[in-house]
Amino acid sequence: MNYPLYIRSAPTENELKFHYMVHTSLDVVDEKISAMGKALVDQRELYLGLLYPTEDYKVYGYVTNSKVKFVMVVDSSNTALRDNEIRSMFRKLHNSYTDVMCNPFYNPGDRIQSRAFDSMVTSMMIQVC
């Protein structure tokens, strides 16, 4: 299942480019997941690291145990974002996503329309930019 549950980009003018980029990056996510193979669940690293660099952006990946994928694209010139920052951002995303899933009115697989999730993403984006 590789349909998008939630996509957000800031600024919005080049949204399409990022959609293509995230979609393409799923190739590498799939590759990494299958390379992880059947490693024990609790030993598995959810953070997939840098999926691939492009000239202007870095694409990072993260996959939950239930194979929900998070992909983050950041500007290459943003040198403030090291691995640790990316990791903690993913962890925040994961937590917020877990909250979304806990909502009994949320139907797993639906697009995420949670305001809490949205505002969390917004705050994260503001922090980074």
Next chain:
Amino acid sequence: MDAPEAPLPPVIYTMENKPIVTCAGDQNLFTSIYPTLSQQLPREPMEWRRSYGRAPKMIHLESNFVQFKEELLPKDGNKALLTFPFLHIYWTECCDTEVYKATVKDDLTKWQNVLKAHSSVDWLIVVVENDAKKKNKTNILPRTSIVDKIRNDFCNKQSDRCVVLSDPLKDSSRTQESWNAFLTKLRTSLLMSFTKNLGKFEDDMRTLREKRTEPGWSFCDYFMVQEELAFVFEMLQQFEDALVQYDELDALFSQYVVNFGAGDGANWLTFFCQPVKSWNGLILRKPIDMEKRELIQRQEATLLDLRSYLFSRQCTLLLFLQRPWEVAQRALELLHGCVQELKLLEVSVPPGALDCWVFLSCLEVLQRIEGCCDRAQIDSNIAHTVGLWSYATEKLKSLGYLCGLVSEKGPDSEDLNRTVDLLAGLGAERPETANTAQSPYKKLKEALSSVEAFEKHYLDLSHAAIEMHTSIGRLRSAKFVGKDLAEFYMRKKSPQKAEVYLQGALKNYLAEGWALPITHTRKQLAECQKHLGQTENYLQTSSLLASDHHLTEDERKHFCREILSFASRQTDSPGQKIVLPLHCFAQLRDLHFTPSNAVVHVGGVLSVEITLCSQMPMPVQVEQVTINVHFSIDKNNYRKTAEWLTKHKTSNGTINFPTETSPLPAPQNNLPALELYEMFERSPSDNSLNTTGIICKNVHMLLRRQESSTSLETSSGVALEDGAHVLKCSGVTLEPGANRITFRTQAREPGTYTLRQLCASVGPVRFVLPHLYPPVQYDVYSQEPQLRVEPLADSLLAGIPQKVKFTVTTGHYTVKNGDSLQLSNAEAMLILCHAENRAVIYSNTREKASDALLRVQSSDKVTSIGLPAAPAYHMIEFELEVLSLPSAPVTGGESSVLGMTESHRKHKDTQKAGQCMATTDHKVSIDCPWSIYSTVIALTFSVPFRTTHSLLSAGTRKYIQVCVQNLSELDFELSDGHLVDPDSNADLRLVPLNAKSPQHIRSKQSVFFVWELKWTREPPPSLRCRFSVGSSPASGGRLSIPLKPYTYEFQVENFFTLYNVRAEILPPSGTEHCRTGSLCSLEVSITRLSDLLEVDKDEALTESDEYFSTKLMYEVVDNSSNWAVCGKSSGVISMPVAARATHRVHMEVMPLFAGYLPLPDVRLFKYLPHHSAHSSQLDADSWIESDGLSVDKHVDEQPDGGGGRCRGSAHLASGGEHRGLPMPRLQALPPGQVFNASVGTQVLVIPSKDDHVLEVSVT
């Protein structure tokens, strides 16, 4: 590595270098030993212990032995390591003290002094011994003395600095041993020297690095220093360590660039910011790019120069380490990094220059890797190199666009100028690739030379990238490159080539629900299809785009107009139809039938209202909307009956259609939901559970291939169905959003009509919804007229007026004025006519149409009900009151002479069940105007009462009790209870002892009536009685007709008392009361009350001398175990048949409990001998104990309901005959014949004095 002939300094080709060891002393000697030495030295590894906690390494040492010269020793401040002599060896063969003293010693001293002057402490003196030489000279000193002397003279406290090598050129064990010791020494010394000198070097280097914040510090200088270390490690074959040096330099530089970006600029860095003038790419074919190295050394390198050089060194080392794939990965990082760094440092770069540099570099890296790996290795590591391939493709593409090579017309003059500038920046081709046909340089130059050449190269690269992506399963990346290719083809005006790539990409995006890429790709596809003239596909794509909310309003309108203008253009050529799927044009939301249950009778009007949600951004004029209907003659006629119609009402007649057709982001909606069921498998033998689990019932739906379910773009295989049955609606304007369209049709043939296709026509364009799901049907039915009669309440009660509902379903029959129902009357059921009976006429949908007065005419045999006129497919409903005449249930007597015996009347005697009401069925035959046959209707009435009777005695006085039990839910009033003797026996009188009537009897309750029976003459053995009582419902007004009373007939027999039994318990003589545990006497007196009567005449009666007697058996039984009967408890007595004849029996009984105890029962039986001759021989007691008697002992325990009928007519136990013994029979006396005078009497028993235990039982 093609090593060129190295001129002496600077010695840089590191692989060819070995650590330098100088040789002094006897050169001839060394020359003779050298071959063996250089061969033996690297043979065994040596452990190198490292400083700074670095892991020790095993190292194979090699050395470059050179003749000692003073110039070789480094001067102060010279940091060169490569040319540094790590060890100095003095060779001598001297074995003569004289010679030693004369020459060797001086020579050694000189050598030592030179070393000391340069503070070099790494030296060794080797004394070679030769047996052959020794033999020549006889007066030799013991050889040790020379060595000792040398040690004494030079090796101050370091005696191991002097080594002996014996007979080096011989092949003996001693020689071998000597060699080994020498080599070990040599290796150790070398390593010690390395450790010491490198350690010192590293310390210096670190000191230098710490000064980097000082103003005059230069990165290039530092670079040279650290690289020197790297060279040495490389020389020692320690590539890992060498690589670390370059990586440190790399990181240091990167950090400076980042800091510069953050505003913390180092002065030296500004030099690297000079504009890029040359972009000739990486050079990886030489181990060391001396040209670039010199630039760095001279501090003239640009950023690209430095990066290129650094990477070429890293690449070389990585290849030594056999890690080519890391080269590819690092290359990509490097290229991206450089582009970023140039941006960060704001270095001015001519447009396209970086593209050239990246393109060349990518290809250079790829060719370098290909050069050192075989095909299979490359093929299995595509994942590592594919990034470079697609990066190169991307760069070539942007170069092509930049230089005008992609446009249809070809490059203009400005483009050409730009191309020339770009090519100039490449410079001349390097000599090392000049002979390579496919060098990156040549490729780029050629690609930029002409449109055709560019196309060839670009296609080659693109196809290679797509193929590689595909081969490693990166389908999305492959599609993405494909889309670029499609764009290229579109620019080149070859849409036919572009289409396949766009379709492929679109399919992929659709399958994964990526909305924006779908929209974008679809837009490209629309353009492509337009160019290709694929009208149908173009219109379909246009309709999808016109309904796409990710596009702007204007774009959507554009595509909508495209469809409309096509439609209007083509009107002149009829016959050509374009069939497109409906879902992108408009969506069917819901459908509503009127009537809402979608069932109409023949000739009825049905309307279908649909809600069509237009997806178009503007109003669209639709010429016609049609629904294709499939007709089938339905076998299931029930669905078409009025009954079905009235029972199955859909909630509101609206069918909602899921909005599944939205192709946008939710392909998961296309997947059916999991249908899981519990599964239990039981063992067939003992039904125990074998396995349990959950099974998915729709696996076949879930596991099928995804591709087929989402092929939306190619699904225009929509076939238009032509059917005879079509619902039409013309001239509709579909506004954006919801539109309601109504179809009307008149039903003709009965059957089931299934709505198949929905089609909207705009000019020649047909938007078709091929299947309506969920399936929608309507039914047309034709129905025979029908009459139904049913009670209003749950059940009808007999004896009182009850309402019955008549329902006439007219069906296809039209009821005319004057039509009537003819009811043939049943005798026991009356139809009560009221003046105000009204009939209500309902339409098919249960709506009240009208009501009319009902004309009911009754004659003796027939009741005629005039029906009001009603149209076909309507219902007439009315109610009539009927009365089932009460009748006495025949019970209580053998004769069933009572009650009517009409053929259609039956009694279902259900009284045995206890609380159920007896029922009566009445059948009514009805003639209907629409049929020549009569309809027979059965009505079941329940009798609300149950009546029982019993005979009560008081001495010789007799009473008859009648109990009336109300089983119904209604309350009744009973009046005029009578009991009469139908035989009108004049000697008998029945005296009522009842309360005044009327009496109220509530639901589920009983009322008792009692009469005393009096007679004047000897009473007959049996008496017939008839009980009658008037009943009417307690509630409700007066009834129009008098109701017949309720009757009950029964018979009583043997009601005259023959015997009086009296029992008495007397305390033991002398005491006032009975005591527990002490014997008391029981006196039983049996008194005959009458003379010989008719009933006495049976077998037991004996006659002698006109004196009659009969045999009786008495039995004392205490069922409650209060008494213990001592001695015989029963006996047979001969009773004279004469009034006041008395028989007394005395017995002993013992009370077991204290308190007021009831007396034990005394029972009397008639004793019938089997044969009178044997009768006297039998002892009654012993006989009674035989099992045969127990049958009749229960007589008195049975309910007293048989109306005096003798139920105890003695059956002898079968056992008697079997034993062959003639057995007497016992017959219980009918309860009316024995009166127990002492029934209910109690005797006070006090506890015995010595028994103080009080037993209390609590229940």
